[in-house]
Amino acid sequence: MYIGHYGAALALNSVERKASLWLLFLGVQFVDILFFPLVLAGVERMRIVPGFTESTHFSLDYMPYTHSLLASLLWSALVFVLALFVLGTKRPRKISIALVFAASVFSHWVFDLIVHTPDLPLSTDASIKVGLGFWHNAPITFVLEMVLLLGGLWLYMRATKPRHGFKLARYGMPLFVITLLLINLGNLFGPPPPNFHSLFAFAMVTYLGFAGVAYWLDRARTDR
Template identity: 35%
Template sequence: MFVGHYAAALAAKAVAPRAPLWTYVIAAQAIDIGWAGLVMAGVEKVRIDPSLPGSALDLYHMPFTHSLPAVVLWSLAALGLARAFRLPWGAAIAIALTVFSHWLLDLLVHRPDLELWFGGAKVGLGLWNYPVPEQAVEIGLLGLGAAAWAWTRSKGGQSLWPVLVFATILVAVQVIEMVMPSSGGTESLGPSALAVYLVMGAIAWALDRRRA
């Protein structure tokens, strides 16, 4: 799951527009930002298995970012951080729910690698095993999120160009990832993933700044 996660960010922006777009974009991938850092530190583990259908990632050890209790803690931390920066309660809750949405969306696509508790049973519905439906679900979710944000902006008499720009960039990155799979080893996964997530946050920040 990649662009599908940003659907939650766009939907949250539609529901609680007082928070900047970049906060929702970072929140949508906060779990994977943490994962990238912990993979680089050697704390969480991943390997590449080319025999797997669809995604070749074997995410066999990631309890501190992708277990259910860890995601609850990440979400509460995001809520506290948002309130510390004096965002309204509605926006802060929307940010926390966006963080939590990451686990729910991963549940759809991941093979059973999401722990229900630390060291406990692992779950995952395995849509990754069916690449075409998985990609369709991601693009569909992004379309729904973008439509919700566009509807909110149009109601307020605002231009739709930020929606179109951000959605187009996300679809382009998704297509590039599909047709040009990474040729690097596991050592490149953390840095490359982190770079993409931060660039998406920077683009969202730039869109907000341009609008202001």
């Protein structure tokens, strides 16, 4: 799953506004941000296989350290502890903020489970792998990701209101979500990436870029 993950970021931010939206945007892609460098380093493995599913062009062969259920739980726990440490002892609602960051990391596995072919291991022993396989149907994958993203947007818009004197305060976030949906059309129905390096670059640039846009647009809104 790609842009559907941001539905979780928007929803979690509506629950705990003190957990910054841009960090949640990075949180929901945390394990993917680790995955690509680990593939480059030869620790985890994927291959570009044109038409592997109707909506993806890669076979995800070995990713126990980023995309197993066990690893996802451990990464979420680590982020929880790290967030508590960074927030310090005096910060009000620190447990709630840290929990929301941890949930953002764990949401990746849950959302991936919906679309992935059975390539998500439960633990480091990769004998049992799960995935509901909606990637085999590109239109359904697009609609599923859209529903998740629009659901998150709806919760976010309900929890916030435009801040005075900011450009794009009212329509910025909905326009951003529409842009994400258009990018996903190209992603799901477009040609395979020419090689791993271009896929790596595309993933990193969009993950960081989307977090930057989220930061910029969220500044224009305030709690309702």
